[in-house]
Amino acid sequence: MSDGTPKAAYEIAVVRGDGIGPEVCEAGLQALAAALPDPAKLSLKEYPAGAGCYQETGVAFPETTFEACRDADAIFHGAAGIPGVTYRDGTEAGLDFGLQLRFRLDLYANIRPIKLHPGIVSALRHFEPGSIDYVILRENTEGFYAARGGGNVVRGEIASDTSIITRAGTERIVRQAFELARTRNGAPRDGKKRVTVCDKANVLRSYAFFRKVATEVAENYPDVELDFALVDAMTVHLVKRPDFYDVIVTENMFGDIISDLGAATVGGMGMSPTAEIGAQNGFFQAAHGSAPDIAGQGIANPLGTILAGAMMLEWLGKRHRDNVLMDAAARIDRAVGKVIEDPAMLPGDLGGRATSAAITEAVCRECRQPA
Structure with missing residues (x-):
């Protein structure tokens, strides 16, 4: 230490x-x-x-x-x-x-800054440098990727992997998201310090649990706005209004996917x-x-x-x-x-x-x- x-x-x-x-x-x-x-x-x-x-x-x-x-x-x-x-x-x-x-x-904590630098033309042509500047904070040890090496294939006919969401894991990643938001200048659109929880709480209990725990953690950060987005809607929002976002916190696999999408809007994975x-x-x-x-x-x-x-x-x-x-x-x-x-x-x-x-x-x- x-x-x-x-x-x-x-x-x-x-x-x-x-x-x-x-x-x-x-x-x-x-x-x-x-x-x-x-x-x-x-x-x-x-x-x-x-x-x-x-x-x-x-x-x-x-x-x-x-x-x-x-x-x-x-x-x-x-x-x-x-x-x-x-x-x-x-x-x-x-x-x-x-x-x-x-x-x-x-x-x-997987931390991926998504920032449009001067000199780079975004694939979203009407967004200028400085107007896309957010961080995706991805829980890195749970979710579907925790099943790596542990999934099942039965008789060549059925395959399954299990997602894992824990209270402790969710609390610490959401807490870090709020702490990070406190150090930033807020979203480019309105300057508000904001944490957006990205999940699929409307369909799966594990993500509803993730949202519930995140809401509890947010009570300790009244100075930071709490926001929610379903992951399918988030793929649209990151194209239509990326300037709204400040810090996004999400499950492992979702974070992997949306961070690649975000990177594409600021010049690519490079x-x-x-x-x-x-x-x-x-x-x-x-x-x-x-x-x-x-x-x-x-x-x-x-x-x-x-x-x-x-x-x-x-x-x-x-x-x-x-x-x-x-x-x-x-x-x-x-x-x-x-x-x-x-x-x-x-x-x-x-x-x-x-x-x-x-x-x-x-x-x-x-x-x-x-x-």
Whole structure:
């Protein structure tokens, strides 16, 4: 447990992963080094995991890698998974790295900021930069994904997975959503600090229970507005009125789905960093997959991973009251914002032609500029 004091150096477990993972991970590491006054502030140690590891060794997530991730100050990742590399049950072997980390380290809060930056044209053409700025807080250890590896297939005719919703799990994720809303500036549309509970309470008892517990927690936060949206309606709202939202809290699978939709409105998965946080550990990566079809071509968008690095520094900085890390996190955010204002620095998925290396170099150059 952190004692709230800065460290001379923070140990970062680095897993580069599969497909474009090594490329975007390297970009993120370069940005971290450029933003810090002394790159030695981060002690980087690399470990194997993912689909490639499974192909080579028959194990997707070695126990030694897990132990290193558990004991590190933070975990930094590229991307995992190759669609054709699967277990006998048809599920992707490479995904075990992230999924096991969530459950074994109790990384219960999946935080995905959805923000439209200057220089990016939204697929929702009438929304300008600054008008889409919300956070999806996804419960990360329960819901339908808790059934991973435990579902049933009976005689090749019937398959079932079970969703799990607990009071304790719901209380802590909703509480974190309200605490987060208190630190933000409110929804772009009206400036109100707002938590929206996204569920399917009109059909399933488990989601009605999630809503009930969330309502009880909300009573302790009279300064933050409580809002509700059914998940099917939410897919419409995030297209029609994304400026209404501030913090959205939801179940695991629903959060996975709507955060991808949200990312599509602010430039795509390449602009979507994510943090997975527990009481002791933090895991940071971009929300996108490994995109093996473009691996090695130098055209992957590194910005999501670079921004995930900033989230890592911010989390560590707050946890250890280390202003050096907090300043470096802000430096990366500013640098990314500055770089993507130049159309020549946009990657292919944002309509540009800049290479991963050129974008990374530009971000690093901006990080080195005086604040």
